[in-house]
Amino acid sequence: MQNQMFSYRGFMLDSVRHFMKPADVRKLIAAARLCGMNVMHWHLTDDQGWRVEIRKYPRLTEIGSVRGRTFFGGVSGTENNSGYYTREDIREIVSFAAENGMEIIPEIELPGHASALLAAYPEAGCRRESELPDAGPWTYAVEVSGGIFPNLICAGKESTLRFMEDILDEVTELFPSRMVHIGGDEALKLHWRRCPDCQKRMREAGLRSEEELQRDLVLRIGAYLAAKGKETIVWNDVLNGGMLPDYFIVQQWMDGEDKIRRFMENGGRVICSETKAYYFDYPYGRIDVRKIWQYPRIPEWAAGYESRLLGIECPLWTERVTNLERAGFLLFPRLAAAGLKAHPGPLSWEDFRESVRETCRQIRDLGLTCAPEEWWDMPADRAEADIRADEDRIYAPEALPYEQKQHRWTVLDREEGRRIREGETKASVLREGDQTLAEICR
Numbered sequence: 536m537q538n539q540m541f542s543y544r545g546f547m548l549d550s551v552r553h554f555m556k557p558a559d560v561r562k563l564i565a566a567a568r569l570c571g572m573n574v575m576h577w578h579l580t581d582d583q584g585w586r587v588e589i590r591k592y593p594r595l596t597e598i599g600s601v602r603g604r605t606f607f608g609g610v611s612g613t614e615n616n617s618g619y620y621t622r623e624d625i626r627e628i629v630s631f632a633a634e635n636g637m638e639i640i641p642e643i644e645l646p647g648h649a650s651a652l653l654a655a656y657p658e659a660g661c662r663r664e665s666e667l668p669d670a671g672p673w674t675y676a677v678e679v680s681g682g683i684f685p686n687l688i689c690a691g692k693e694s695t696l697r698f699m700e701d702i703l704d705e706v707t708e709l710f711p712s713r714m715v716h717i718g719g720d721e722a723l724k725l726h727w728r729r730c731p732d733c734q735k736r737m738r739e740a741g742l743r744s745e746e747e748l749q750r751d752l753v754l755r756i757g758a759y760l761a762a763k764g765k766e767t768i769v770w771n772d773v774l775n776g777g778m779l780p781d782y783f784i785v786q787q788w789m790d791g792e793d794k795i796r797r798f799m800e801n802g803g804r805v806i807c808s809e810t811k812a813y814y815f816d817y818p819y820g821r822i823d824v825r826k827i828w829q830y831p832r833i834p835e836w837a838a839g840y841e842s843r844l845l846g847i848e849c850p851l852w853t854e855r856v857t858n859l860e861r862a863g864f865l866l867f868p869r870l871a872a873a874g875l876k877a878h879p880g881p882l883s884w885e886d887f888r889e890s891v892r893e894t895c896r897q898i899r900d901l902g903l904t905c906a907p908e909e910w911w912d913m914p915a916d917r918a919e920a921d922i923r924a925d926e927d928r929i930y931a932p933e934a935l936p937y938e939q940k941q942h943r944w945t946v947l948d949r950e951e952g953r954r955i956r957e958g959e960t961k962a963s964v965l966r967e968g969d970q971t972l973a974e975i976c977r
Contacts, residue, residue: 539879540877540878540879541844541845541846541847541877542845542846543573543574543806543845543846543847543848544571544572544573544574544846544847544873544874544877545572545573545574545575545576545640545806545846545847545848545849546567546572546574546575546576546815546848546849546850546851546866546870546873547575547576547577547578547642547808547848547849547850547851548560548563548575548576548577548578548851548853548862549578549581549850549851549852549853549856550577550578550579550586550620550853551578551579551580551581551583551584551585551586551651551853552581552583552584552607552681552852552853552854552856553614553615553616553853553854553856553857553858554584554586554615554616554617554618554619555615555853555859555862556618556859557620557624557627557628559859559862560628561628561631562859562901562902562903563575563859563862563863563866563903564628564631564632564635564637565635565901566863566866566867566870566898566901566903567637567866567870568635568636568637569871569894569897569898569901570867570870570871570873570874570894570898571871571874571875571877571878572637572870572874573636573637573638574637574638574639574640574848575632575637575638575639575640576639576640576642576716576768576848576850577639577640577641577642578642578644578850578852579620579641579642579643580599580642580643580644580648580649580651580652581644581648581650581651582648582649582650582651582677582678582684582686583602583605583650583651583677583678583679583681584599584600584602584616584617584619584651584677585599585600585619585651585652585655586600586618586619586620587619587620587625587641587643587706587709588619588620588621588622588625589701589702589705589706590622590705591701591702591705592655592656592698592701592702594655594656595651595652595655595656595702596619597655598651598654598655598677599651599652599654599655599677600617600618600619600651601617601677602616602617602677602678602679603616603679604616604679605679605680606679606680606933606934606937607680607681607854607855607934608681608854608855608928608929608930608931608933608934608935608938609855609927609928609929609931609934610854610855610856610857610928611857612933614857614858615857615858622709625709625710626709629709629710629711638712639710639712640710640712640714640715640716640768641706641709641710641712641715641716642715642716642717642718642768643699643702643703643706643715643716643717643718644717644718645688645699645717645718645719645752645753645756646687646688646690646719646722646749646752647683647684647686647687647718647719647720647721647722647723648684648718648720648721648722649686649687649688650675650676650677650678650684650686651677651678652688653675653686653688654675654676654677656698657672657673657674657675658694659688659689659692659694659695659698660673660675660686660687660688660689660726661673661687661689661691661726661727661729661730661732661733662689662730662731662732663726663729663730664729664730664731665729665965665969666966666969667969667970667973670969670973673686673726679937680934680937680938680941681854681929681934681937681938681941682937682938682940682941683721683723683941683944683945684723684941684944685723685725685726685944685948686726687722687723687724687726687727689727689730689732689733690727690733690736690748690749690751690752691727691730691731691732691733691734691735691736691737692732696752696755696756699756700756700759703715703756703759703760707760707763707765713764713765713766714765714766714767714768714784715760715765715766715767715768716767716768716769716786717753717756717757717760717767717768717769718769718770719749719753719769719770719772719773720770720771720772720788721772722749722772723944723945723948724745724746724748724749724948724951724952725944725947725948725951725968725972727745727748728745728951728955728961728965728968729965729969733745733748736748736751744776744952744956745952746775746776747776747777748776749773749775749776750773750776750777750779751776753767753769753773753776753779754779754780757779757780757782757783760782761782766782766783766784767782767783767784768783768784768785768786768806769783769784769785769786770785770786770788771785771786771787771788771789771790771791771794771795772791773785774791774794774795774798775791775794778797778798778801778803779798779803781802781803783803784803784804784805784806784845785798785803785804785805785806786805786806786808786848787805787806787807787808787809787836788808788809788810788814788850789809789810792835792836793836795836796836796837796840799836799837799840799843799844800840802843803843804843804844804845805837805843805844805845806844806845806846806847806848807834807837807844807846807847807848808847808848808849808850809830809834811830812826812827812830813827813847813848813849813850813873814849814850814852815849815850815851815865815866815869815870816850816851816852816853816854816855816856816865817925818921818922818924818925819869819906819910819911819913819918819921820913820917820918820919820920820921820922820925821918821921821922821925822869823869823910823911823912823913823918824868824869824872824887824888824891824911824912825884825911825912827869827872827873827876828872828875828876828882828884828887828888830876832876832879846877847873847876847877849866849869849870849873851865851866855928855929859903860904863898863903863904863905864904864905864906865906867894867895867898867903867904867905867906868891868892868894868895868898868905868906868911869906871890871891871894871895871898872887872891874894875887875890875891888911888912891911892908940975943971943975944975947968947971947972947975951964951965951968
């Protein structure tokens with residue numbers, strides 16, 4: 536692989552946090568192809584929206600695709616919050632992509648990032664056991680802020696498994712890709728610890744933790760997709776529950792390098808989406824063109840297993856990307872730089888920059904905005920100012936209460952898991968945790 540071009544050269548478009556019109560999606564596909572990309576990973580479902588039409592479950596779009604004013608920080612609270620892609624929209628975009636040498640891989644998130652799904656079909660969520668006298672069932676809504684939420688589909692009910700299989704049947708009908716992404720990241724286990732159905736599944740399957748329960752659910756979905764001739768991609772968080780079979784591909788984004796390397800040692804295939812180099816919603820102060828040029832083509836965790844590194848993928852998460860102009864500014868020229876990293880052999884900085892410059896000229900001809908050259912190689916003081924400005928947007932006054940709530944959920948989930956692993960009884964840990972949950976949700 537050191538001397539070969541990566542076979543997987545991708546970018547990810549998140550159409551959930553802000554909806555991107557079909558014509559704009561096609562324009563981004565055409566520009567990404569100019570950068571040498573051959574895959575678009577299309578993030579279609581999350582807490583803040585459900586963007587793909589599913590005939591069998593119409594409430595997914597009737598309820599799940601509609602969102603009111605949002606609080607992502609530093610951007611319009613009303614621009615492109617709602618909308619979904621019809622089956623005809625998707626067929627047209629998939630066809631356009633194929634004509635341009637681009638494969639589209641859909642992502643249907645599970646078990647977490649499921650608030651929009653559960654707002655439409657709450658029966659797919661967990662039951663709740665609690666000693667608090669006023670603790671009713673979990674309630675769900677399409678979320679209006681970023682962050683991590685505790686809303687997971689239930690891993691203990693067979694009806695939920697059938698529900699997800701029905702959805703994936705329609706998704707695989709629409710997308711001919713040989714791969715399907717099912718997410719698996721940032722799944723807080725607060726609901727599962729309190730769900731009698733999930734706890735029963737753990738006992739019956741001999742699972743020791745909720746992380747293993749997530750792996751169990753992912754394995755069952757992956758086996759279903761494998762029977763349809765599909766390979767399953769998951770974020771590297773899923774490896775926290777154990778290794779995966781060879782019809783899984785792991786997308787690395789942050790942490791867990793020891794588990795990723797062990798997965799590769801066992802024959803597993805990996806896509807690199809390292810946050811330090813390829814997360815293009817990050818400001819240019821963190822990742823500019825020169826930093827992409829400097830980042831090692833083969834990350835340290837993949838050394839010796841280069842043949843199992845399929846390639847790279849550059850995500851664009853859109854909490855603070857409300858329109859095509861902003862998307863173009865963040866993607867280009869960085870996607871052109873990433874495309875050059877997919878090729879073997881060193882390039883001098885001067886040659887690298889000139890190649891990026893030429894690609895940007897072609898991208899501008901499509902009517903897209905590229906970041907000007909003064910953003911490509913930022914001096915330290917400007918980079919620090921750009922990072923601070925981005926943090927000020929994230930923690931803007933209207934968004935800060937939501938950010939603080941997400942933080943409290945995350946800390947509680949981590950602490951519950953730690954205390955149970957260290958031998959405290961689950962009942963006592965959950966009893967105390969229920970009090971904290973009640974405070975957070977007031």
